[in-house]
Amino acid sequence: MKSTRSLTAVLAGGLIVAALLALLPWFADGYGLSMSINIMNYAILATAWAMFSGPTRYISLATVAFFGVGAYTVAVVGEWMPWPLVLLCSAVTGLILALLVGLSTLRLAGVYFVIFTFGLTELIRQVVTWYEVNITGTIGRYVFLDISQEVIYWQQLGLGVLLFLAVVLIQRSRLGFALRIIGEDETVARHCGLYTPHAKLALFAISSVFMAVAGAIMAPRWTYIDPVIAFNPVTSFLVLIMALLGGVQRSYGPLLGVIPLALLFEYLNANFPNHYSILLGIIFMIIVYLLPKGVVGLVERLGRKKVKA
Amino acid sequence: MSLLNLSKLEKRFGGLVAVNQLSFTLEPGQILGLLGPNGSGKTTVMNLISGAFAPTSGSIRLGDVELSRLRADQIAQRGVARTFQLVRVLPEMTLLENVMAGLVFTGPRLWGQAAEQNALALLQRVGIEHPPHTLSGELTYIDQKRLELARALAARPRLLLLDEWLAGLNPSELQVGIALIRSLKTEVEGIILVEHVMDAIHALCDRCVVMNTGSKIAEGTPSEVLSHPEVVRAYLGDADA
Numbered sequence: 288m289k290s291t292r293s294l295t296a297v298l299a300g301g302l303i304v305a306a307l308l309a310l311l312p313w314f315a316d317g318y319g320l321s322m323s324i325n326i327m328n329y330a331i332l333a334t335a336w337a338m339f340s341g342p343t344r345y346i347s348l349a350t351v352a353f354f355g356v357g358a359y360t361v362a363v364v365g366e367w368m369p370w371p372l373v374l375l376c377s378a379v380t381g382l383i384l385a386l387l388v389g390l391s392t393l394r395l396a397g398v399y400f401v402i403f404t405f406g407l408t409e410l411i412r413q414v415v416t417w418y419e420v421n422i423t424g425t426i427g428r429y430v431f432l433d434i435s436q437e438v439i440y441w442q443q444l445g446l447g448v449l450l451f452l453a454v455v456l457i458q459r460s461r462l463g464f465a466l467r468i469i470g471e472d473e474t475v476a477r478h479c480g481l482y483t484p485h486a487k488l489a490l491f492a493i494s495s496v497f498m499a500v501a502g503a504i505m506a507p508r509w510t511y512i513d514p515v516i517a518f519n520p521v522t523s524f525l526v527l528i529m530a531l532l533g534g535v536q537r538s539y540g541p542l543l544g545v546i547p548l549a550l551l552f553e554y555l556n557a558n559f560p561n562h563y564s565i566l567l568g569i570i571f572m573i574i575v576y577l578l579p580k581g582v583v584g585l586v587e588r589l590g591r592k593k594v595k596a
Numbered sequence: 597m598s599l600l601n602l603s604k605l606e607k608r609f610g611g612l613v614a615v616n617q618l619s620f621t622l623e624p625g626q627i628l629g630l631l632g633p634n635g636s637g638k639t640t641v642m643n644l645i646s647g648a649f650a651p652t653s654g655s656i657r658l659g660d661v662e663l664s665r666l667r668a669d670q671i672a673q674r675g676v677a678r679t680f681q682l683v684r685v686l687p688e689m690t691l692l693e694n695v696m697a698g699l700v701f702t703g704p705r706l707w708g709q710a711a712e713q714n715a716l717a718l719l720q721r722v723g724i725e726h727p728p729h730t731l732s733g734e735l736t737y738i739d740q741k742r743l744e745l746a747r748a749l750a751a752r753p754r755l756l757l758l759d760e761w762l763a764g765l766n767p768s769e770l771q772v773g774i775a776l777i778r779s780l781k782t783e784v785e786g787i788i789l790v791e792h793v794m795d796a797i798h799a800l801c802d803r804c805v806v807m808n809t810g811s812k813i814a815e816g817t818p819s820e821v822l823s824h825p826e827v828v829r830a831y832l833g834d835a836d837a
Contacts, residue, residue, distance in 0.1 A: 461700055461707055468697050471686035478646060480672035480702030480751070 357502030381499025534581025
């Protein structure tokens with residue numbers, strides 16, 4: 288329970304931050320804005336990831352499956368539907384996929400769930416590739432939509448605000464409480480009267496819809512997409528490690544990981560393109576060894592020590 | 597009507613018959629002791645009643661509700677709460693949240709302030725003096741057991757299952773524990789204790805059922821069953837019977 292910090296204070300603070308962020312396109316140059324879109328994208332994905340995986344401790348590597356499905360929806364229906372309807376389509380596609388995946392996987396626990404979600408992403412990529420090669424006869428698709436960088440950024444900001452609202456409200460709801468109990472001990476949860484599959488599925492679906500819409504918003508930026516771009520598994524790993532670095536116990540935790548890592552990856556990619564994967568792997572290991580509970584966990588541990596001293 | 601009625605209950609794990617054609621009843625207002633040597637199937641019976649496992653055959657009725665085909669969460673909704681033999685608190689949640697877990701989704705189904713106040717009262721009731729926002733993983737073993745009891749009581753159950761809740765207490769803690777369980781008699785309709793502590797069995801149980809290798813071998817008041825030749829044989833072997 289976080290009744291000590293009032294909900295209104297959190298929401299007001301969030302709105303002020305969002306309002307300030309909305310001004311960014313007038314100050315940033317092209318590169319700055321492009322970088323901001325990148326960070327914003329990871330911020331949405333990592334927060335949506337942590338929304339489900341934080342409390343339940345189900346480590347999902349399917350982030351990019353939902354992201355890619357959202358992006359692909361744009362490639363398929365984007366040219367003949369009004370944009371808001373396109374976004375709605377991608378949300379619905381993400382939801383359907385999440386329900387299918389959720390119903391079949393949320394009974395799995397621990398490492399089996401991790402592997403299944405990873406395998407699922409590969410499966411979707413292969414299915415889309417097969418479909419494109421054999422049915423449509425072309426591997427890539429063009430997304431010619433006249434949506435400027437600024438508009439992409441503002442859409443992301445809007446989605447981010449909705450996402451934070453959802454995270455904050457769910458954390459304070461019975462659903463959020465239920466998921467934390469499930470994450471701690473599923474047997475106890477059942478004996479406390481919780482039907483655990485429903486609670487897990489609900490949150491998994493909400494989190495996945497945000498990922499799908501994030502993919503849809505990003506799609507016009509690419510102009511060309513194919514399955515390798517849209518379903519790149521590295522995205523899932525990056526999102527995971529960003530969320531873990533920040534810490535998943537607090538709603539703002541993932542952000543603390545996203546900003547430094549997005550900048551770092553950008554730097555590494557630009558300066559060490561040939562060693563990028565090696566450096567990425569080393570960073571993963573360092574984070575998991577040194578900060579098992581992320582920056583938030585570290586700060587809170589230091590805080591507790593100070594109180595005791 | 598009996599509060600709980602087990603009839604020809606059976607649980608097999610592969611070829612092993614863990615519970616064999618077990619029948620007994622628990623009358624309203626009573627504390628029933630479930631006794632027997634290690635491995636006799638007591639905890640399995642608790643798991644069957646609470647729905648942790650489904651029985652292979654037989655029936656479990658709470659009042660007029662058949663429990664044997666229900667899931668653990670549905671059984672909890674119908675008024676059965678339990679503690680675990682190996683204590684299971686939610687270690688990274690606070691004491692308050694641990695108790696709230698018992699009353700948010702079942703029983704009184706409270707939320708917000710009402711839930712917190714209820715949980716605070718229960719923490720006091722079971723004698724936990726730590727600040728309510730302490731993480732439960734930081735508690736001693738004994739206090740974790742108290743916390744588990746508070747969580748079970750939070751659901752305001754009709755039937756309370758205590759699996760070796762008094763094990764591991766020192767003599768003075770044991771007296772406090774016995775008094776605490778006795779005081780619950782007015783709050784719940786019935787209690788089943790799995791217990792090895794003889795003092796507690798004599799002090800608390802109205803009736804006892806003794807199991808050995810999955811079957812019931814004796815039933816009656818504590819002094820009756822503990823002098824029963826079958827029971828003595830089960831615990832001590834043939835020579836002493």
